[in-house]
Amino acid sequence: MPDGSFAHPQQRQFNPYTDNGGTILAIAGADFTVIAGDTRQSEGYSIQTRYAPKVFRLTDRAVLAVNGFAADGNMFVKKVKQRLEWYRHAHAKDMPLRAIARLIQTMLYAQRFFPYYVYNILGGIEEDGTGAVYSFDPVGSYEREACRAAGAAQSLVQPFLDNQIYFKNQKAAAGQTHPTHLPLSDVLSIVIDSFTSATERHIEVGDGLEIFVVVTKGHSPQGLESIRNVQEVTTRADTDRMFVIRRELKKD
Amino acid sequence: MEEALEQPQLRVFLHPLLHPALLPVSYPRDIRPTWSSIMEYNGGSVIAMVGKDCVAIASDLRLGNQALGISSNFTKIFPMTNRIFLGLPGLATDVTTLKETFRYRVNMYTIKEEREIEPETFAHLVSSTLYERRFGPYFIEPVMAGLQKAADGSLKPYIAATDLIGCLNFAKDFVVAGTASSKLFGVAEGLWEPDLGPEDLFETISQTLLNAVDRDAYSGWGAEVYVLTKDKVIKRTLKGRMD
Numbered sequence: 341m342p343d344g345s346f347a348h349p350q351q352r353q354f355n356p357y358t359d360n361g362g363t364i365l366a367i368a369g370a371d372f373t374v375i376a377g378d379t380r381q382s383e384g385y386s387i388q389t390r391y392a393p394k395v396f397r398l399t400d401r402a403v404l405a406v407n408g409f410a411a412d413g414n415m416f417v418k419k420v421k422q423r424l425e426w427y428r429h430a431h432a433k434d435m436p437l438r439a440i441a442r443l444i445q446t447m448l449y450a451q452r453f454f455p456y457y458v459y460n461i462l463g464g465i466e467e468d469g470t471g472a473v474y475s476f477d478p479v480g481s482y483e484r485e486a487c488r489a490a491g492a493a494q495s496l497v498q499p500f501l502d503n504q505i506y507f508k509n510q511k512a513a514a515g516q517t518h519p520t521h522l523p524l525s526d527v528l529s530i531v532i533d534s535f536t537s538a539t540e541r542h543i544e545v546g547d548g549l550e551i552f553v554v555v556t557k558g559h560s561p562q563g564l565e566s567i568r569n570v571q572e573v574t575t576r577a578d579t580d581r582m583f584v585i586r587r588e589l590k591k592d
Numbered sequence: 593m594e595e596a597l598e599q600p601q602l603r604v605f606l607h608p609l610l611h612p613a614l615l616p617v618s619y620p621r622d623i624r625p626t627w628s629s630i631m632e633y634n635g636g637s638v639i640a641m642v643g644k645d646c647v648a649i650a651s652d653l654r655l656g657n658q659a660l661g662i663s664s665n666f667t668k669i670f671p672m673t674n675r676i677f678l679g680l681p682g683l684a685t686d687v688t689t690l691k692e693t694f695r696y697r698v699n700m701y702t703i704k705e706e707r708e709i710e711p712e713t714f715a716h717l718v719s720s721t722l723y724e725r726r727f728g729p730y731f732i733e734p735v736m737a738g739l740q741k742a743a744d745g746s747l748k749p750y751i752a753a754t755d756l757i758g759c760l761n762f763a764k765d766f767v768v769a770g771t772a773s774s775k776l777f778g779v780a781e782g783l784w785e786p787d788l789g790p791e792d793l794f795e796t797i798s799q800t801l802l803n804a805v806d807r808d809a810y811s812g813w814g815a816e817v818y819v820l821t822k823d824k825v826i827k828r829t830l831k832g833r834m835d
Contacts, residue, residue, distance in 0.1 A: 496778025499807040503779065509802040509832075537781035 357409050357457045358383055361544030363491035364394055364405035365534060366463040367505060368471035370521040371556040375403040375463035375473075376531050377491075378539070378589060379548035381410055390547035390591065397573065398424055399434040401580040402464035403552045404444075407491035408478070409457035416456045420444060437464045441474040441482060448480030455479050459490040465580050469556045471521075486521075493538035493545050500537065504530050524553070524562040532587065539589045546592070551585040630683055630731045631756075633658060635810030636668055637770030638679030639801055640737040640751040641784060642763075643793035646821045647749040649677045649737035650801045652772075652832075654813035655684055664813040664834070672698050673708045674825075675739040675747070677818050678718070681770035682732035682756070690732055693721060711738030711750040715760055722758030729756045733769040739820055747822045772808035779804050794819050794828070802832050 342350045364377040381392035395405045396417050404420065406413035423443060427435045435443070441462055448456060460476040475488040487505045489497035502508040507518040522530075531551060539546040555561045557580045564570060564583055574581045635656040640649040655666030669679045670691050678694060680687045697717055701709045709717070718734050734754055739747040753767035754760050761767060766784055768776035779800045788796055798817055805811040815830040 493778065495774040495807070496781070498778075499775045499803045500779045500782045502806065503799060503803040504782075508806065509799060533782055537778060540781050541777045 357412075359408065359457075359492075360388070360392075360410040361492045362394055362407055363489065363493040363497065363535070363538055363542070363545050364407045364459075364461055365487075365489045365497060365501075365531060366405060366461045366473040366475075367487040367501070367527050367531065368463065368473045368485075368521075369524060369527055371465075371469060371471060371559040372524055372527075372562075373403070373463040373465065373471040373473060373554050374524075374527050374531055374551060375405050375461065375554075376535065376549060376551040377405050377407065378535060378545050379550055380544065380546050380589075382544050385543075387547075393550060395550050395552050396421075397552070397582065398440065398462075399464075400575060400582065401434070401554055402437050402440050402462065403554060403582075405461045405463070405490075407459045407461075412456040413458045416447070416458055416460075419447065423447070436467045437462070437472055437474075438466065438484075440464075441484070444474075444476060445480040445482050448476060448478065452479055461488055461490055463552070464554050465556050469559075471554070471556070489534070493542045496538050496541060497534045500534055501530070524555075524564065528553075528567070528585070535587075535589060546589045549587040549589050551587070553583040553585065555581045555583070557581070631733075632771050632810055633731075634682075634684040635771050635808075636666070636681045636684075637768070637772040637776060637801070637805060637808065637811040638668055638681045638735040639766060639768045639776050639780065639797060639804075640679065640735050640753070641766040641780070641788075641793060641797045641800075642749045642751055643819075644787040644789055645747070645749065646790045646793055646819060647737040647739065647751055648793050648797040648817060648819045649679055649735065649751075650797045650815060650817040651679050651681065651770075652801065652805045652811045652813060652815050654811055656810060659809065661813060667816065669816065669818060670694075672714060672736075673738075675820060676709070676711050676714050677737050677820065677825075678714075679735040679737075679769070680732050681735070683730070686730040686732045690721075690730055690734070694718070697721065711736065711740045711752075714738065715750075715752040715754075715762070718752075719754055719758035719760050722754060722756065726757050731756055735767050735769045737818070737820065739822065771810035772804045775804035775807050776800060790819050790821050790826070794826070798828075798830055802830065806833055 342352050361382040362378050366375040377394035379391045381388045398404050455478045462474040466472045473485050476482040487501050512518050535549050569586050571584045638651040651668040655663040672678050737751045740750040742748050751767050752762045766780045783796050801815050814832050817828045819826040
């Protein structure tokens with residue numbers, strides 16, 4: 341016990357990190373991307389809040405999900421948004437998705453020896469109009485993928501996605517192949533099922549679910565408007581369209 | 593003010609040669625094997641599921657020495673009676689010991705009672721056998737599946753699992769254990785549904801196991817699946833990823 345005396349050796353410690361739980365997930369389609377996260381924020385066995393968003397709109401066609409240490413996550417999103425604003429002022433256009441991905445890598449690696457304790461998943465529409473997902477580790481190593489889960493329930497959700505999105509361990513019917521991209525309605529069902537499953541078995545997941553959907557300009561939103569609790573958050577006409585779907589998850 | 597700087601820590605050692613008295617003074621405390629690493633020493637996973645008038649139990653076939661794969665035909669599921677199957681994921685040496693212990697105890701039960709043991713009774717036998725070793729446990733988390741004879745003579749699906757000291761978990765849907773347990777929970781929670789017939793149950797448990805162990809470095813290397821119905825037991829050996 342540190343008591344300020346010089347009689348015996350003393351040790352003091354400060355841990356600058358904590359794990360705030362929660363899970364995020366993103367799936368890319370042919371002409372859309374779905375980025376989702378639960379809204380519970382916890383520390384140990386305590387729930388700090390039932391609504392702390394982890395998924396953020398960056399541009400008209402880019403969404404960033406952050407999971408891990410919430411304070412680092414919020415600060416990181418703030419700094420990414422700031423860099424994107426500077427880019428807009430310099431170039432009079434939004435930064436393309438693959439450039440945002442590279443920017444995030446450099447910003448994370450800049451903190452190589454005192455990292456943001458955050459797992460990032462970036463989703464949106466690429467310049468060629470295809471849906472894209474980029475996933476990062478805390479020091480900036482990244483990869484473009486079709487789907488990725490991260491956070492507290494990654495180990496529960498990722499193998500389920502391997503099976504349902506990549507059709508791993510499944511054989512296509514004779515003379516047929518597995519689709520490389522699923523329709524939006526199937527993807528949304530898989531996302532919602534993933535989170536209800538994770539909520540059932542993981543104490544750090546639950547309360548609420550926030551799903552961002554980005555659909556390529558000129559492509560049909562595939563019946564999205566008729567879905568319950570959907571809100572369009574597109575800011576300008578003649579751009580890619582963005583929607584938010586909010587659902588309740590179990591609170592126990 | 594005097595206070596102990598270091599608390600003595602309870603640790604279980606993997607090998608007698610790692611006894612503190614035999615360790616060099618400089619051996620770093622933190623790299624000694626601990627509780628959790630014993631459960632992950634050989635790797636392996638088991639899952640059991642309930643269906644409509646049927647049950648299934650499945651396991652991987654890997655035996656490892658930490659990250660090194662040793663065998664791809666190490667079976668972890670054993671028949672206890674014609675309608676009870678027991679899965680034993682955990683420390684491989686204890687798999688062998690417990691398999692023989694339960695064979696002995698089930699035989700003794702059969703002789704004394706002059707009838708076959710029922711799954712529910714067997715689950716309590718497993719529980720009490722493990723609790724006998726409460727303070728020096730076998731490093732096994734058993735999973736069992738069986739068909740229980742009801743009062744009207746029909747057979748009712750029964751699954752159960754325990755922790756390594758015998759705390760029973762009698763679930764209505766599915767039970768999992770082993771190094772891929774969190775992955776098994778995630779996939780099973782997504783794929784399982786009530787009242788699956790034998791063939792659908794086989795597909796569900798196989799997909800759950802295969803996709804879970806593919807994300808676990810300590811499990812995999814093939815799998816075997818048992819489906820128990822009222823008139824037959826189907827055993828299938830599955831090919832899986834071998835990496």
